[in-house]
Amino acid sequence: MSEWINTLHPAWQALIRVLLVVLPILMLVPGMIWWERRLLSWMQDRIGPNRVATITWSKTSRLVPGFLRGKKTHFFGLIQPIADGVKLFLKEDITPAAVDRVVYFIAPAVALFPAFALGGTLPWGPFPALTPIADVNIGVLYVLAVSSLGVYGVVLGGYASDNKYSLMGGLRSSAQLISYELAMGMSLAGVVMATGSLKITEMVKAQEAPLWGAVPTLQNWFIFTPFGFISAVVFLVCMVAETNRAPFDLPEAENELIAGYHTEYSSMKFAVFFMGEYAAMFVFSGVFAAVFLGGYNLLPIRWDETATAVPAMAGLFKFLGQMNGALAGFWFLGKCALGITAYIWLRATLPRLRYDQLMSLGWRSLLPLAVSNLIVVALWIVCTEVYGASAAWIAVVAAGIALSVAAGVAHRIAQRGRPNLEVRGVRLVGGNPAQDEAVVGGPAA
Amino acid sequence: MEGVAQSPNLLVFAAFAGVAALAAIGVVAFPSALRSALCLVINFFVLAFLYFSLGAELLGITQIVVYTGAIMVLFLFVIMLLKLQAPALLHERQDFKIPLGLAFGAALFALIGAQVLGPLQGVFQMRADPGYGAPEPVGRALFSLYLWPFELASVLLLIGIVGSILLAKRKL
Amino acid sequence: MTGVPLVAYLALGLLLFTLGVVGVIVRRNPIVVFMSIELMLNAVNLTFLAFARYLPATGMKTTRDLAHGAMAGQMAVILVMAVAAAEVAVGLGIIMAIFRLRDDLDIDEMNLLKG
Structure with missing residues (x-):
C-alpha cells in the first residue's frame, strides 16, 4: 500500500515520515485543549467553553435555508482553542527587565523539543515505509533519554525568570523528574526483558503473540500479564509525573508558586510552554499505548487464529483482521486519546501531592515496586519457558505474595521508633527541620 | 589524504x-x-x-x-x-590564574598533540565490526567477560548513594 | 563515519581535555571546576571510543579475543560513566556541605586542611 514511498529519494522519505509525526501532534494540541476543558468542566459539574463556534443564522437572508433561519447551531465550543490561540498571539509579549534574556528566550523552545522528538520511535501502524521515523534498535532507551531532556525547559524557564517562585518551580521540577525517571526506566526494563528487544516495533509485535503463551486466539498485551500490569501502573504514574500534570504539578502549583516556572511568561512564549505540555501528554500516551496496550491493534484478538478456530465465521474474522491492519493509525490515535482522557480524569480526581509525599511515593513505593517487578519478570520468563504458562502463574503469584510480605515487614521496621503524627487522619509535619524545609521548597539537600 | x-x-x-x-x-x-x-x-x-x-x-x-x-x-x-x-x-574574579591556566593548557595541548597525534595520522579505516556498539554485544560482554568490573561499579554507586545521603542529612 | 581520520577524534578529545584542565585551574567556583572535571572525563570517553572503533586491540588470536578487543573501550566508557555519576553525587553533596558550613563558595578560600 505505502511501498511506493521506498522509491523516493531518502530525503523525501525522511520528510514524509517526519511530517506524519509532527503535523498530527501539532494539529491535535488544540483538540486536546478543547477536550480537556470540556471533560474537566463536565466532571466538575460546570458548563465549560460552549459559546465559541455557535452560529446564529440570519432571520432574513435568502442564502440560509428556511428551516435554519433564526436558529442557533451549537458546536460545543469547538473553536475555543483557536480563539485562545488568537488571544495568546495578540497579547502583549512582556519580558521582565531583570531576566537572563538568552536563557529566557530559549527555554520555551527547549520545552517543546523533547515532546516532538519523542514521537520519533512510535509506530503508528504496521507500515514500515511510513512509520516510525527511525526504528532504532535502542528505541526504549531513546524514549528514556529524550524524556529526561524534558526537565530543561522547566528548569531554564524557572532560572531565567529571576523570580523566586519560578526558581522554586524549576527546583521542584528537576528533583521530581530525576526521582520518577528511575522508576520509569525500571518499569520499562521489565517489558524489555519480556520482549528481548529494545525496539518499540518489536515490542508491538511481541504483544501479538498468544496470550500468556497459552491462549492462541488472544493477543499477549503486556497489560494483561501480571508483571506487565505492575509495570503499566508504575509507568502510568511516572508518565504523569514526567509531564508535570496534576496531581504531580508541583512545579506550577498555583496556590503556592503563582504559576511556577512560567509565571513570568506571557503571550506566545507561554503558549509554547503550554503546547509542549500537551504534546508531551500525547506522546507519552502513545508510548504507553505502544508498550503496554498492544500498539496499533484495536482489540487483543488474533484474527487469523480466531478465523481458523471458528471456521463458520472465518470470512468475517478475516475481514476484521484486515480492517485492524488497514486502519491501524486510527486505533493508535484512539489509544492516545484514551491516555489523554486518563490524564484529565486524574487531574479532576486527585488533589496535588505535598512535596514529601511526592518524594516518598517515587523513592519508597514506585522504585521498589518496579525493581521487585523485574525479579517477577525474570521468574515469569524462566517458568514459561521451562514449565509452561500455568506454572508461571503460580510462581509469579507466590513471588508477589512473598515480595509484598517482605515489603510489609520492611515498612514495619522503617516505621519503628517514629512518633505517630497521625491526628484525625491528617499526617502532621513537624519536629523534623529537614522535613519542614522539604515542604516549603527543595529537599534538604 | x-x-x-x-x-x-x-x-x-x-x-x-x-x-x-x-x-x-x-x-x-x-x-x-x-x-x-x-x-x-x-x-x-x-x-x-x-x-x-x-x-x-x-x-x-x-x-x-x-x-x-x-x-x-x-x-x-x-x-x-x-x-x-x-x-x-x-x-568570578580576574587574576594571575587566567594567563597561567591558558599557558599551561596550550603547553599540554602541544605536548600531548605532538606525542600522540603525529604517529596516528595515517589511520582512516575503522577496523572494528560496525555492529560493535549495538545493545546486544555490549550487554553480552558486560555480563560475561566484564562481570567483575560491572559488579564493582555497582558497589561504587551504592557507596556513592550512601555517601551523598550522609553528606546531605543534617541529623542522622 | 568513513572518511574521518582517527586523528580528528583524538584532536577533539585532546582539545576538550585541555579545556577541562584550563577550567580546573582558572575557575574559582567549585561547581564549574566540577563541570570541567566532567568535561575531562568525557574527552577521555571520546578517545576510548575512537580507539575502540579504529584500532581495536590487535595481536589477539581467537575470535573471542577479537570480540573482547572491540569491547574493551566501550567497557571502559561504561565504567567511567558510573564513576562520574557517583563522583557527582558525592561531590555536589560536599559542595553543599561546605556552603552550609561557611556560607561561601570560593575555591581559593577552602583551605581548612592547610597546616
Whole structure:
C-alpha cells in the first residue's frame, strides 16, 4: 500500500515520515485543549467553553435555508482553542527587565523539543515505509533519554525568570523528574526483558503473540500479564509525573508558586510552554499505548487464529483482521486519546501531592515496586519457558505474595521508633527541620 | 589524504566538533555558572552524536541518559539551590590564574598533540565490526567477560548513594 | 563515519581535555571546576571510543579475543560513566556541605586542611 514511498529519494522519505509525526501532534494540541476543558468542566459539574463556534443564522437572508433561519447551531465550543490561540498571539509579549534574556528566550523552545522528538520511535501502524521515523534498535532507551531532556525547559524557564517562585518551580521540577525517571526506566526494563528487544516495533509485535503463551486466539498485551500490569501502573504514574500534570504539578502549583516556572511568561512564549505540555501528554500516551496496550491493534484478538478456530465465521474474522491492519493509525490515535482522557480524569480526581509525599511515593513505593517487578519478570520468563504458562502463574503469584510480605515487614521496621503524627487522619509535619524545609521548597539537600 | 570535497562526512564531523569545542570553551569562559552548565549540556549532547558517528549507539544514548539527563540536572539543581539561598554568591574574579591556566593548557595541548597525534595520522579505516556498539554485544560482554568490573561499579554507586545521603542529612 | 581520520577524534578529545584542565585551574567556583572535571572525563570517553572503533586491540588470536578487543573501550566508557555519576553525587553533596558550613563558595578560600 505505502511501498511506493521506498522509491523516493531518502530525503523525501525522511520528510514524509517526519511530517506524519509532527503535523498530527501539532494539529491535535488544540483538540486536546478543547477536550480537556470540556471533560474537566463536565466532571466538575460546570458548563465549560460552549459559546465559541455557535452560529446564529440570519432571520432574513435568502442564502440560509428556511428551516435554519433564526436558529442557533451549537458546536460545543469547538473553536475555543483557536480563539485562545488568537488571544495568546495578540497579547502583549512582556519580558521582565531583570531576566537572563538568552536563557529566557530559549527555554520555551527547549520545552517543546523533547515532546516532538519523542514521537520519533512510535509506530503508528504496521507500515514500515511510513512509520516510525527511525526504528532504532535502542528505541526504549531513546524514549528514556529524550524524556529526561524534558526537565530543561522547566528548569531554564524557572532560572531565567529571576523570580523566586519560578526558581522554586524549576527546583521542584528537576528533583521530581530525576526521582520518577528511575522508576520509569525500571518499569520499562521489565517489558524489555519480556520482549528481548529494545525496539518499540518489536515490542508491538511481541504483544501479538498468544496470550500468556497459552491462549492462541488472544493477543499477549503486556497489560494483561501480571508483571506487565505492575509495570503499566508504575509507568502510568511516572508518565504523569514526567509531564508535570496534576496531581504531580508541583512545579506550577498555583496556590503556592503563582504559576511556577512560567509565571513570568506571557503571550506566545507561554503558549509554547503550554503546547509542549500537551504534546508531551500525547506522546507519552502513545508510548504507553505502544508498550503496554498492544500498539496499533484495536482489540487483543488474533484474527487469523480466531478465523481458523471458528471456521463458520472465518470470512468475517478475516475481514476484521484486515480492517485492524488497514486502519491501524486510527486505533493508535484512539489509544492516545484514551491516555489523554486518563490524564484529565486524574487531574479532576486527585488533589496535588505535598512535596514529601511526592518524594516518598517515587523513592519508597514506585522504585521498589518496579525493581521487585523485574525479579517477577525474570521468574515469569524462566517458568514459561521451562514449565509452561500455568506454572508461571503460580510462581509469579507466590513471588508477589512473598515480595509484598517482605515489603510489609520492611515498612514495619522503617516505621519503628517514629512518633505517630497521625491526628484525625491528617499526617502532621513537624519536629523534623529537614522535613519542614522539604515542604516549603527543595529537599534538604 | 582525502579532501573535504570527497568526504561530506568530514564536514559533518567538523560541524559537530566545532559545536562541541565552542561549548567546551563556553563552559570555561562564561562567568555565570548556569551558562557554563548549559554549555556543558550542549557539549554532552553533541558528544552523544559523535558516539553515534563512531557506531557506539548504546553508549551514545547512555551518554544522554546519564550525563544530560541526570548529572547535569543535578548540577542545575545545586546551582538553583545556591541562587535561592545566596543570589550574589557565584561570581568570578580576574587574576594571575587566567594567563597561567591558558599557558599551561596550550603547553599540554602541544605536548600531548605532538606525542600522540603525529604517529596516528595515517589511520582512516575503522577496523572494528560496525555492529560493535549495538545493545546486544555490549550487554553480552558486560555480563560475561566484564562481570567483575560491572559488579564493582555497582558497589561504587551504592557507596556513592550512601555517601551523598550522609553528606546531605543534617541529623542522622 | 568513513572518511574521518582517527586523528580528528583524538584532536577533539585532546582539545576538550585541555579545556577541562584550563577550567580546573582558572575557575574559582567549585561547581564549574566540577563541570570541567566532567568535561575531562568525557574527552577521555571520546578517545576510548575512537580507539575502540579504529584500532581495536590487535595481536589477539581467537575470535573471542577479537570480540573482547572491540569491547574493551566501550567497557571502559561504561565504567567511567558510573564513576562520574557517583563522583557527582558525592561531590555536589560536599559542595553543599561546605556552603552550609561557611556560607561561601570560593575555591581559593577552602583551605581548612592547610597546616
